[in-house]
Each structure stands twice: as C-alpha cells, then as structure tokens.
Amino acid sequence: MALGDAWKQLSWFYYQYLLVTALYMLEPWERTIFNSLLVTVAAMAIYTGYVFMPQHIMAILHYFEVVQ
Amino acid sequence: MIRTDEHHSCKGTPMCHSDQKQLQSNSMKNGYHKKEKVQKNGKGDGFHQPRVRGEDSFEEAPMYVAVLTYMGYGIVILFGYFRDFLRAVGFEKCHQAQEREEQKDFVPLYQDFENFYKRNLYTRVRDNWNRPICSLPGPVFDVMERVSDDYNWTFRLTGRTIENVINMGSYNYLGFAENNVDFLKTVAEETRQYGVGVCSTRQELGNLSTHEKLERLVAEFLGVESAMAFGMGFATNSMNIPALVGKGCLILSDELNHTSLILGARLSGATIRVFKHNNMQSLEKMLKDAICSGQPRTHRAWKKILIMVEGIYSMEGSLVRLPEILALKKKYKAYLYLDEAHSIGAVGPTGRGVTEYFGVDPNEVDVLMGTFTKSFGAAGGYIAGKKELVDYLRSHSHSAVYATAMSPPVVEQIIRAIKCIMGVDGTTEGQRRVRQLAENTRYLRSRLKEMGFIIYGNQDSPVVPLLLYLPGKVGAFSRAMLKRKIGVVVVGFPATPITEARARFCVSAAHTREMLDKVLQSLDELGDDIKLKFSRHRSSYRPELYDETDFELDS
Numbered sequence: 001m002a003l004g005d006a007w008k009q010l011s012w013f014y015y016q017y018l019l020v021t022a023l024y025m026l027e028p029w030e031r032t033i034f035n036s037l038l039v040t041v042a043a044m045a046i047y048t049g050y051v052f053m054p055q056h057i058m059a060i061l062h063y064f065e066v067v068q
Numbered sequence: 069m070i071r072t073d074e075h076h077s078c079k080g081t082p083m084c085h086s087d088q089k090q091l092q093s094n095s096m097k098n099g100y101h102k103k104e105k106v107q108k109n110g111k112g113d114g115f116h117q118p119r120v121r122g123e124d125s126f127e128e129a130p131m132y133v134a135v136l137t138y139m140g141y142g143i144v145i146l147f148g149y150f151r152d153f154l155r156a157v158g159f160e161k162c163h164q165a166q167e168r169e170e171q172k173d174f175v176p177l178y179q180d181f182e183n184f185y186k187r188n189l190y191t192r193v194r195d196n197w198n199r200p201i202c203s204l205p206g207p208v209f210d211v212m213e214r215v216s217d218d219y220n221w222t223f224r225l226t227g228r229t230i231e232n233v234i235n236m237g238s239y240n241y242l243g244f245a246e247n248n249v250d251f252l253k254t255v256a257e258e259t260r261q262y263g264v265g266v267c268s269t270r271q272e273l274g275n276l277s278t279h280e281k282l283e284r285l286v287a288e289f290l291g292v293e294s295a296m297a298f299g300m301g302f303a304t305n306s307m308n309i310p311a312l313v314g315k316g317c318l319i320l321s322d323e324l325n326h327t328s329l330i331l332g333a334r335l336s337g338a339t340i341r342v343f344k345h346n347n348m349q350s351l352e353k354m355l356k357d358a359i360c361s362g363q364p365r366t367h368r369a370w371k372k373i374l375i376m377v378e379g380i381y382s383m384e385g386s387l388v389r390l391p392e393i394l395a396l397k398k399k400y401k402a403y404l405y406l407d408e409a410h411s412i413g414a415v416g417p418t419g420r421g422v423t424e425y426f427g428v429d430p431n432e433v434d435v436l437m438g439t440f441t442k443s444f445g446a447a448g449g450y451i452a453g454k455k456e457l458v459d460y461l462r463s464h465s466h467s468a469v470y471a472t473a474m475s476p477p478v479v480e481q482i483i484r485a486i487k488c489i490m491g492v493d494g495t496t497e498g499q500r501r502v503r504q505l506a507e508n509t510r511y512l513r514s515r516l517k518e519m520g521f522i523i524y525g526n527q528d529s530p531v532v533p534l535l536l537y538l539p540g541k542v543g544a545f546s547r548a549m550l551k552r553k554i555g556v557v558v559v560g561f562p563a564t565p566i567t568e569a570r571a572r573f574c575v576s577a578a579h580t581r582e583m584l585d586k587v588l589q590s591l592d593e594l595g596d597d598i599k600l601k602f603s604r605h606r607s608s609y610r611p612e613l614y615d616e617t618d619f620e621l622d623s
Contacts, residue, residue, distance in 0.1 A: 019540040022141065022143050023143070025144055030147055
C-alpha cells in the first residue's frame with residue numbers, strides 16, 4: 001500500500017543520508033547528537049527566515065522604488 | 069657494502085657501469101658453465117602476437133563525490149576528537165592501549181594521526197578485515213561468523229560458518245589453491261620423503277636437491293639464465309635490494325611501489341627519487357638530471373642507477389610501460405628491477421608475465437623478481453637474471469645467507485604448478501587456466517565498466533579496483549556483499565590515498581561464468597542501492613609532463 005511504499009522510500013533516503021555523511025560508521029547515540037545538532041541549526045535558520053522575511057522583502061521593494 | 073668496491077676502478081664517467089659488466093662476463097669463471105643455451109618453448113602460434121598495451125584508465129570522480137568524501141571524513145574526525153575528549157576526561161573507558169598514569173607527562177605515544185585514525189575510524193569498521201576463514205581459499209570458501217558486542221573493540225565467534233562464499237579477494241589467479249588429491253600427489257610424496265621443516269639456511273645444510281630443481285625450472289620458465297628462490301616474497305625484495313645497491317647509488321622508484329620495495333630501497337642506503345606513476349617523461353627528466361648533476365654534494369657520477377617498477381601495481385591494476393622503460397634504460401645505461409609479484413602467471417599469452425605480454429626478451433631486464441604466493445598457490449619469491457647476478461646474491465643476500473630455506477612441500481607445489489603452466493606434465497590444464505583467467509578478466513572488467521562503476525587499471529590486469537570513495541560506503545559495501553555471500557577486500561587509507569577508498573577484486577581462473585554472473589548481479593543491485601555508479605564514461609586527462617618531484621631521500 002502507498003504508506004508502506006512511502007515509508008520504504010523514506011527509509012532508503014535516510015540510509016543514503018547516513019552513508020553520505022559517514023554517520024553510518026558512528027554509534028547510535030553519536031547519530032542522535034549529530035541529527036539533533038543538524039535539526040537545531042536548520043530550525044533556527046528557518047525561524048530566522050520566517051521572522052525577518054517580511055522586513056527583508058519590504059526593504060528590497062523600497063530599494064527598487066516599487067513601494068514608498 | 070661490498071658491491072660498491074667493484075666499481076672503484078670506474079673512471080668517474082657516468083657511462084662506465086655497463087662496460088664493467090661486459091668485462092666480467094668475458095673473463096674465466098670457476099664452477100659450472102652452462103654451455104648450451106637455455107631451452108625455450110617455441111614461439112607459439114602466430115595468433116598470440118604481443119599485444120599493444122591498452123591505456124590504463126584512471127577516471128576521475130564527479131566533483132560532488134570528492135566534496136562529500138571530505139565532508140564525511142570531516143564529520144567522523146570531529147566525532148573522533150569528541151570521543152578522545154570523553155576518554156581523556158574519563159566519561160568513557162579507553163579500550164586501546166594507553167600510557168600509564170606515571171607516564172602521562174612524558175612524550176605522548178598515542179597521539180599521532182595514525183593512532184587517532186586507528187582508534188576512531190578504523191575500529192568502527194574493523195569487522196570487514198581479518199575475517200577468520202575455515203576452508204582453503206579457492207573460488208568459494210567458508211567464513212566464520214563473527215559478531216561484536218561493543219562496536220568492534222572485541223569480537224566473538226558465534227560458532228556458525230557462512231558457507232560457499234564466493235572468493236573475490238584471494239590472490240588465486242590461476243586457481244592453484246586447491247586440494248585435489250590427484251594434483252597434489254607429488255607434494256604428498258615429497259612431504260613423505262623430506263618432511264616439512266628444513267632446519268637450516270641455504271648456506272649451511274638446507275640446500276636440498278628440490279631447491280636446485282626449482283631454481284632451474286624457474287629460470288627455464290622465465291627464459292633467463294639462472295634464478296634463486298627465497299622463502300618469503302616480502303623478504304625477497306627487502307633483503308635483496310640492499311645487496312644490489314648501496315651508498316652512492318641512485319634508485320628511481322615508481323610512486324606507487326609496494327612497501328617491500330620501499331623498505332629494501334631504504335635499507336640499502338642508496339639515494340631514492342620517486343617518479344610519477346607510469347610517467348615516462350618524469351622518469352626521463354630524472355635520469356637526465358641524475359646523469360648530468362651526479363651525486364648531490366660531490367657531483368661525482370652515480371655508481372649505479374636502478375629503476376624499480378612493478379609488473380602490475382596491486383592497488384591500481386595498471387600495467388608497467390615496459391618497452392618505453394627498456395628504451396630509456398638502454399639510452400641512459402641504467403639498470404632495471406622488475407617486480408612481477410602480481411603479473412607472473414597472470415598476464416601474457418602463456419603466463420610468462422609482462423615480458424611476454426609486451427613481446428620483450430626477458431634477458432633485457434636486469435633483475436626479474438617475482439613471488440610464488442599469487443599465481444602458484446605457494447609461498448616465497450624468486451630473483452632471476454644473469455648467472456653472475458644470481459651467484460652474487462647466493463652469497464651476499466641476507467635472505468639467502470640467514471633465512472631458513474623453503475619448506476619441501478611448498479617447493480614441490482611450485483614445481484608442479486610451473487610444470488602445469490608450461491605443459492611439461494603432459495596436460496593442457498595450465499594453458500587452459502591461463503586462457504580462462506584472461507577471459508574472466510576481460511569479462512568482469514567490461515561488464516563492470518558497462519554498469520557504470522569507476523574501475524582503475526589496464527583492461528588485461530586481473531586486479532580490478534572498484535572505487536568507493538566515501539568512508540561510509542566502504543563499510544556498508546563490505547558488509548552488504550558478505551550478506552549476499554560474496555567475500556571482497558575493501559581498502560582505505562593508508563594503503564590508498566585518503567579520498568580513494570576502493571574494493572579490490574582479484575579474478576581467478578577457477579571462477580566459473582556463473583560465479584562471475586552472480587557477483588556482477590549483486591554488484592549491480594548493490595550499486596543501485598548504495599549509489600556507487602559514479603562513472604560518466606569519460607576518462608580523465610592526465611597531462612604527460614609534470615613538474616619534477618623534488619623528493620630526495622639521502623641516506
């Protein structure tokens with residue numbers, strides 16, 4: 001069924017991610033540390049983007065004199 | 069070194085070493101003179117022309133692969149530092165050897181990169197090496213199952229064996245690693261007559277008649293005057309090069325030479341210069357500079373210039389450029405040392421090695437060296453060449469004088485293997501095996517290239533390195549192949565450059581087409597699963613002339 005296939009595909013992608021970043025060689029708790037660091041950094045980036053995007057867009061439009 | 073005294077009469081001109089050699093061969097010699105020429109086999113049918121050497125391929129990987137490799141190593145090294153910190157602070161027990169508490173303030177023993185690498189990278193994937201085998205290493209073998217409870221610091225055997233694992237890692241090129249009773253009759257006879265231990269060196273009481281028979285046979289097989297056999301292949305190189313060259317000589321050695329050659333060169337005390345792998349321009353430039361400028365400070369002529377190359381390089385599978393090197397050697401009056409460890413028995417229409425492959429007279433190479441480990445299913449090595457050379461080595465080589473003589477059953481195994489290849493035993497089994505090996509090699513290489521893997525080396529070499537690059541994939545590949553019942557050898561740093569980890573397949577004449585097909589199918593599936601098919605069918609352009617390496621090791 002579709003959910004099973006999606007889960008298999010996702011798990012294959014996770015396996016590829018482990019291989020490419022060499023996390024495959026690390027122990028499970030080290031993988032947890034790395035993954036949480038990565039998720040934290042990504043979350044912070046997304047949050048900052050979310051908070052400052054309107055300001056940045058207004059500034060750009062102001063520079064190109066689309067809006068006063 | 070005693071050898072260098074002979075050249076004191078040299079007038080200091082760079083061209084006089086070959087004259088010296090000529091002089092000696094014309095003088096009267098004591099001892100046994102071989103009046104008639106060495107019996108050579110016939111030229112063979114006209115079908116087997118000396119093949120024009122195909123180009124070695126050293127395809128470069130796409131850029132993203134290099135970036136990801138470095139990133140992967142970076143992450144694991146960072147975690148390595150983190151774990152070392154935990155061990156130093158005491159949160160984690162250190163399983164590796166450590167200095168004692170009282171020695172903590174002394175010079176650190178385990179802090180260099182090699183130990184760091186071993187602790188933090190190698191140990192994590194250590195279960196892919198040193199696997200215990202419990203059958204003979206033929207085309208299929210049995211592996212003992214081994215698990216680890218503490219992430220590869222200790223192992224325990226579960227008691228089960230994984231049977232009929234296809235063997236793609238053993239150096240069994242002609243399939244002589246067999247226990248067929250009929251083939252091994254003479255070996256059993258020999259053991260019954262002579263026992264197994266020799267209990268002496270060749271110089272004292274260990275010179276058996278079988279040793280003499282073996283050496284005559286090896287000389288005949290190779291087409292040279294005389295040969296000498298030693299008990300260990302590595303020791304053949306490391307103990308004989310110091311006997312041939314010494315201080316005041318120059319060794320030009322290929323970049324990718326084996327450790328035994330490098331060790332022998334360093335032990336000899338000669339100056340070593342390294343030229344780029346298989347790069348004739350680099351070699352010629354070094355020869356010219358050597359002859360023009362002479363020795364480093366005094367500018368005297370070099371006593372000898374020895375070019376050290378291998379027939380097939382075991383990590384790349386590339387073939388030596390023998391005709392070019394011979395031309396250079398003649399032009400600049402240097403000597404050539406050819407290490408045919410992997411190529412004897414494995415290349416050439418009748419299995420005589422790279423000299424036959426290129427259609428070159430083996431008497432043109434000054435020192436022919438090889439091992440019996442790979443194609444003959446035994447142990448040991450040989451050095452062959454002119455009679456004066458081999459007679460000199462009999463009394464001046466460390467290995468000949470001090471090492472124990474070869475064991476009789478091993479000698480008999482080599483004799484029967486060589487007789488089989490030459491066809492002297494009356495069957496065509498040897499030739500069939502040589503042809504089967506060539507066919508298997510071509511089949512495997514062409515299919516792997518078609519599938520899209522990056523394979524290094526010449527199309528005719530039975531050593532097939534398949535590039536893996538990423539450190540994570542190295543461990544995953546080996547484990548997955550074992551799960552599919554195929555045993556492979558993966559190699560990483562320090563045997564290869566750190567970014568070029570690879571799996572090395574050794575094709576054997578004993579592999580059947582079905583086995584190769586099974587291996588290819590598994591590789592296909594695994595290649596898609598782990599994403600190893602990096603090839604873009606574009607070989608990298610290696611510029612012919614490099615800046616000269618200024619790597620010079622003075623004694």
